[in-house]
Amino acid sequence: MAVVIWIGAAISLLGLAGIIGCVITVVRGRRQGLDDAAMRARLQKVVAWNLGSLMTSAVGLAMVVVGVILS
Numbered sequence: 001m002a003v004v005i006w007i008g009a010a011i012s013l014l015g016l017a018g019i020i021g022c023v024i025t026v027v028r029g030r031r032q033g034l035d036d037a038a039m040r041a042r043l044q045k046v047v048a049w050n051l052g053s054l055m056t057s058a059v060g061l062a063m064v065v066v067g068v069i070l071s
Contacts, residue, residue: 001070008063015057022050 029042 001067004067005064008060012057012060015053018053022046
């Protein structure tokens with residue numbers, strides 16, 4: 001079951017990288033001084049990526065928990 005733990009950790013880190021990417025995208029948008037409409041359009045895209053990354057991270061953590069329980 002150690003393989004499930006390591007795969008789950010890798011998936012969780014992938015989700016974490018996606019969340020960090022979302023934060024970087026928003027910070028860059030704020031620094032560019034975009035107008036309200038452009039910022040809203042950017043944030044709508046980021047929200048979708050953020051939810052996907054959060055789900056990926058949660059699935060990875062669930063795999064880690066299952067691997068630990070079965071060990």
